Amino acid sequence: MPEKGDFRKAFASAKKKGQKTFSHKGKRYTTQTAAEKAEKQDWVANIDSANKAAEKGGYPKWKSKSHKEIAESYARKAARQLSPRKKK
DSSP states (O other), rough: OOOOHHHHHHHHHHHTTTTTEEEEETEEEEOOOOOHHHHEEEEHHHHHHHHHHHTTTTTOOOOOHHHHHHHHHHHHHHHHHOOOOOOO
């Protein structure tokens, strides 16, 4: 009877080589761990909820900044750092 260690060794070897799938006893398996799968599902769920809100005319609570807004933010920060400080 084969041991569980055989599968674990095959999985670890394939994962270390960067393979997405591997064969063990004639069956195909992925090298994706349960944690990686859960993380991906969370990310996809967040994107799906944002897309559904946008389709209904609403917007998600987060909004990314435009390039102009980012540049202005950096300019304000640089101006604050370069300006002389007032003495109290």
